[in-house]
Amino acid sequence: GSAIAQAHSHLILPLCNHRDKETQIIWGIRDFEYRFGRAPEGMWLAETAVDTETLEILAENNIKYTILAPRQAKAFRKIGAKDWTNIANESVETRIPYLCKLPSGKSIALFFYHGGVAQGVAFEGLLNNGKQFAHRLVNAFSNDDHVQLVHIATDGESYGHHHRYGEMALADCLNYIEENELATITNYAEFLEKFPPEYEIQIHEDSSWSCVHGVERWRSNCGCNTGGHPGWTQAWRAPLRETLNWLRDQIIPIYEREAGKYVKDIWLARNDYISVLLNRNDRTVNEFIKNHAIKELSGSEKTWLMRLMEMQRNAILMFTSCGWFFDEISGIETNQILQYANRAIYYASQVGNIDFHPEFIKKLEAAPSNVYQNGAVSYKRYVMPARVDLIRVAMHYAASSLFAESPEELELFNYIAQSEGFDRYEAGNQRLSLGRTTVKSKITYSEKQFSFAVLYLGQLNIIGNISLDMAAEAFDKMKSEIVEAFRSTDLGAVIGVMQTYFGSEKYTVQHLFKDEKRRILHEITTNSLKEVEAEFRDIYYDNYQLMTMITQSDIPIPDAYQSAVQFVVNHDLHEFLQMAxxxxxNSSA
Known part of the structure; x- marks a missing residue:
């Protein structure tokens, strides 16, 4: 088949340590095998970023080839020849494969894509016409009699996202070539098997296809950016890379010490953790533990091991390349990798009993922002509020219980909140919800029971309290007192009881997850809109005759009346069309 694997999480591999490179490549291979049912022969490297160590690990794992950009070729020679010929100005012959011999004695084949045609696809409108695309490809063949391979490498987004109907142009292009027998459609593996390399190649170390400075775009202020923000600096890239490298290196000793208590080979276990990530369920988790544990693990030990594996997973994901690619540290891509870092810190605090947060934030202060003061400010604004843990899920369950018809169980992301007892009371538009819930992580199997009281006063006014350690007797006593106060419509007394049993710390609608916040806001606005609709209809019907006379007298209808008319007519028309x-x-069914 034509499919090739890719390094798993889009890390710039030359900037990774050896173990992370190895894990990324093994995860990519295992992911491919899971989806395609066969071993991959080739592997795509993120941004085609390459160094010799990466090629060594590819070869060690039986990857036969990868694809690079023309400017990554340094020198070539005929296999068996002594002297190398330097390659200048991206002039490598792209129509043949090359053999790259490695220091270990292993080797890997390298293909260098046709830069001109690839540029045409990305920036010159080649996807506007499939036949034009076909002729551009065919014209890239030379006139000599040697077997040649014309091939390009482009972003997948080109075909339909960046260029509308680009995927149709590609299909038309390939069909036109085949129908007119202009060339043979093949793939890298087939071509390599039939026509093995006749030339050796040397690469430029630490090079890539999207940074003319090598891999500096992902670690320094090299000048590469999107071009959308003239005058902005990317001086934040180096401090960000240094901060995450520091965090990774702080986490490694914790993993080595703690994971060694449970598994036979901690790094082999990390490489095999992809078996859980590909299909996470109780069976795959238990099978993973069975294959690697030095003994039968208790429930708490299982949770501990899963936290360690997730700590390592997030410590890898935080190096995803898009975090450095764009122009600003407060952008969504960088916020995403910092969320991974935040999660790694969270797990490290649980299994290592150490909080890296203060030092981590201090280091982010050295990363200048074009929008905020520095990376630490952006981190506090966007990343820290997004963190999810058991208590925050319990808060959501409590808030949603105000509106849910039957809040027996609530799934939020990778968590399940189950009711351990629940009561809701209403007085006009005010609601009181009391209960106990057990929240469980589907990732680490950790679980805790929480008691809660949450009060809805109408509009956006939600006041909630939550407790981890409230005894059953205390909960029953609190419930009796707070219900009595609520039924007496003494809201001050209700809040006083909540503070007595839960403390002064409370949460509001602002503490909810975005999706849950939207759902609750929709519920609130739906109820509010019913009242607004009734008021508009009253205005409409009460003043219908007056508005009719105003219209017949060629007098403009006042704006207040017009708003009521527009709302009622549009609402009724919408309802009619929905019914139609x-x-x-139903009739067509």
Whole structure:
């Protein structure tokens, strides 16, 4: 088949340590095998970023080839020849494969894509016409009699995202070439098997296809950027890279010490953790533990091991390349990798009993921002509020219980909150919800029971309290007192009881997850809109005759009346069309 694997999490491998390179490549291979049912022959490297160590690890794992950009070729020679010929100005012959011999004695084949045609696809409108695309490819063949391979490497987004209908142009291009027998459609593995390399190649170390400075775009202020923000600096890239390298190196000793208590080979276990990531369920987790544990693990030990594996997983994901690619440290891509870092810090605090947060934030202060003061400010603004843990899920469960019809169980992301007892009371538009819930992580199997009281006062006014350690007797006593106060419509007393049993720390609608916040806001606005609709209809019907006379007298209808008319007419028209669509769908079924 034509599919090739890719290094798993889009890290710039030359900037990774050896173990992370190895894990990324093994995870990529295992992911491919899971999806395609066979071993991959080739592997795509993120941004085609390459160094000799990466090629060594590819070869060690039986990867036969990878694809690079023309400017990554340094020198070539005929196999068996002595002297090398330097390659200048991206002039490497791209129509043949090359053999790259490695220091270990292993080797790997390298293909260098046709830069001109690839540029045409990305920036010159080649995807506007499939036949034009076909002729551009075919014209890239030379006139000599040697077997040649014309091939390009482009972003997948080109075909339909960056260029609308680009995927149709590609299909038309390939069909046109085949129908007119202009060339043979093949793939890298087939071509390599039939026509093995006749030339050796040397690469430029630490090079890539999207940074003319090598791999500096992902570790320094090299000048490469999107071009969308003239005057902005990317001086934040180096401090960000240094901060994450520091965090990775702090986490390694914790992993080595703690994981060694449970598994036979901690790094082999990390490499095999992909078996869980590909299909996470109780069976795959238990099978993973069975294959690697030095003994039968208790429930708490299982949770501990899963925290360690997730700590390592997030410590890898935090190096995803897009975090450095764009122009600003407060962008969504960098916020995403910092969320991974935040998660790694969270797990490290649980299994290592150490908080890296203060030093981590201090280091981010050295990363200048074009929007905020520095990376630490952005981190506090966007990343820290997004962190999810058991208590925050419990808060969500409590808030959602105000509106859910049957809040027996709530799934949020990788958590399950189950009811251990629940009561809801209503007085007009005010609601009180009391209960106990057990929240469990589907990732680490950790679970805790929480008691809660949450009060809804209408509009956006939600006040909630939550406790981890409230005894059953205390909860029952609190419940009796707070219900009595609520039924007496003494809201001050209700809040006083909540503070007595839960303390002064409370949460509001601002503490909710975005999706849950939207759902609750929708619930609130739906109820509010019913009142607004009733008021508009009252205005409309009460003043209908007056508005009719105003219109017949060629006098403009006042804006207040117009708003009521527009709302009622548009709402009724929408309802009518929805009913017509429903009737049509039912009749066709």
């Amino acid at each position: 669509i429903s009737i049509s769908a």
